[in-house]
Amino acid sequence: MNVFAKIIAGEIPADKVFENERILVIKDIAPQAPVHLLFIPKEDVKDLQCLENLSLVSEMVEIAKSLAESMNLKKGYRFVTNVGSDGGQEVPHLHFHLLAGRPLGSIS
């Protein structure tokens, strides 16, 4: 079981920001920016390439927009997912990062 599956199962703790039946949002344990959230679908999906239910993506985008509004991220944010080894994915369970609170620069 990967770390996000364990968090979803309640086997290890996480700092939860939002939760519904399909999606969990937590604070990243090693934040790369003042705001660093992880959007994790509860469905067992390895990455974006394996995802068949694309409505999950639009739901995560809706939640990201809503949280950005409530957290007053007026200067912007980045919402990204890493896919596979070249994409820099470490945890093999689909998740999106929301980063904000400092200038993030361009993507290399």
Ligand code: AMP
């Ligand atoms: P990725 O490289 O896209 O797979 O991102 C995995 C992210 O999960 C990294 O930013 C880690 O810091 C984060 N992470 C790993 N373990 C935990 C945990 N137990 N709680 C919260 N975030 C975690």
